[in-house]
Amino acid sequence: MIEYKQLGYIGLSACDTTAWRTFAGEYLGMQVVDGSTGGLALRMDDRRQRILLEPAQSDALAFLGLETAGREGLEVIAARFKGLGLDVQQGSPGECAQRHVEELIWLRDPDGYRVEFYCNPTDADEPFLPARPIGGFRTGELGFGHLVLQTLNFKEMEEFYLQTIGLRLSDYTDGTPFRASFMHVNPRHHSLALIEFNRPGIHHIMVEYNFIDDVGRLYDMALKDPESIAVTLGRHANDHVFSFYTFSPGGFMIETGWAGRLIDVDKWEPELIYGPSIWGHERHWLPPERRAAAQAILETAAEKGILEPTSVTRSPAFKLEDV
Ligand SMILES: [Fe+2]
Numbered sequence: 001m002i003e004y005k006q007l008g009y010i011g012l013s014a015c016d017t018t019a020w021r022t023f024a025g026e027y028l029g030m031q032v033v034d035g036s037t038g039g040l041a042l043r044m045d046d047r048r049q050r051i052l053l054e055p056a057q058s059d060a061l062a063f064l065g066l067e068t069a070g071r072e073g074l075e076v077i078a079a080r081f082k083g084l085g086l087d088v089q090q091g092s093p094g095e096c097a098q099r100h101v102e103e104l105i106w107l108r109d110p111d112g113y114r115v116e117f118y119c120n121p122t123d124a125d126e127p128f129l130p131a132r133p134i135g136g137f138r139t140g141e142l143g144f145g146h147l148v149l150q151t152l153n154f155k156e157m158e159e160f161y162l163q164t165i166g167l168r169l170s171d172y173t174d175g176t177p178f179r180a181s182f183m184h185v186n187p188r189h190h191s192l193a194l195i196e197f198n199r200p201g202i203h204h205i206m207v208e209y210n211f212i213d214d215v216g217r218l219y220d221m222a223l224k225d226p227e228s229i230a231v232t233l234g235r236h237a238n239d240h241v242f243s244f245y246t247f248s249p250g251g252f253m254i255e256t257g258w259a260g261r262l263i264d265v266d267k268w269e270p271e272l273i274y275g276p277s278i279w280g281h282e283r284h285w286l287p288p289e290r291r292a293a294a295q296a297i298l299e300t301a302a303e304k305g306i307l308e309p310t311s312v313t314r315s316p317a318f319k320l321e322d323v
C-alpha cells in the first residue's frame with residue numbers, strides 16, 4: 001500500500017492576484033508573502049507556503065502536491081509509476097526551490113492537472129504571522145486542508161486517484177444530490193474529493209480553523225456581502241466539518257471550517273453516505289431540482305434526529321495560550 005504523509009500544498013493560476021491578496025489576508029487571515037516571480041505565497045502555518053498563486057490569464061488549478069515519506073518514499077512511488085508505464089517527469093531545481101522541497105516528480109491526471117509528489121519540505125525561518133488575529137489553521141501533519149475537483153470524467157479521475165495514485169476511499173454518494181467520492185491519505189477524513197459536474201475545475205478548497213469563533217467571525221464578515229456566500233452555514237455528513245463557503249477571486253468556492261473528523265485509517269471501511277450535509281449548507285449554485293433533493297435529505301436527517309459527535313483537536317503548532 002502506498003503511503004503519503006499529506007496533501008501539503010496546491011498551486012493556483014490567478015487572473016487577479018491583487019484581489020487574492022485582500023481575500024487571503026484580510027478575509028481568511030492567511031499570511032501573504034510576495035513570491036519571487038510576481039506571485040503570492042500564502043502561509044497557514046510554519047511551512048513556507050501552503051497555497052502558491054501565479055499570475056495568469058485564467059483561473060485554474062496549476063498543481064497539487066502530495067508529500068511522500070522522505071526521499072525513500074518518493075523513490076518507491078517513482079518506481080511504481082514508471083512500472084505502470086506512466087509519463088513521470090522530474091521537477092526542475094527551480095520548481096523544487098519555489099516549492100521549498102528537496103525533490104519532486106510529477107505527472108498529469110486524466111483532466112490534465114499536474115500532480116506533484118515531493119519530499120522533505122522546509123519550514124520558514126520566521127514563525128507564522130496571520131494577517132489578522134486568528135487562532136491559526138488546523139494543518140500540521142493533516143496537510144493544508146482539502147481540495148475538491150469537479151469533473152466530467154468522474155470514473156477515469158476516480159480510478160486514477162484511487163488505483164494509480166493510491167489514495168484511499170473514505171466514502172461516496174449514490175448521486176443524490178450529486179455524485180462524489182472522498183479520499184484520504186491521513187486521519188483527515190478527506191484531502192481530495194471528486195464531484196461529477198458539467199464542467200471541469202476546482203469545486204472548492206477547504207481550510208480549517210482551530211477555533212469555531214474564527215469561522216463565526218468570518219461569517220459575520222461574509223454577511224456584509226451576502227452575495228459572496230455560496231453555501232450557508234452547515235455541517236457535513238461525512239467529515240462532520242462545521243462550515244460555510246464563499247466565492248473566491250478565482251470563481252471557485254472556499255470552504256472555511258472547524259472540527260473536521262479524524263478517522264482511524266487502519267480500520268476505516270469506505271461507506272455510502274446518505275447525503276452531503278446533516279443540516280444547513282444551502283447550495284445556491286445547485287439547479288432547483290437538485291436543491292430540492294438536498295433539502296429532502298436534510299429533512300430526512302432531521303426526522304431521524306441524526307446527531308454526530310464533535311471532536312476538537314487543534315493544530316499542534318497553535319495552542320490556546322498563543323492567541
Ligand atoms: Fe469540503
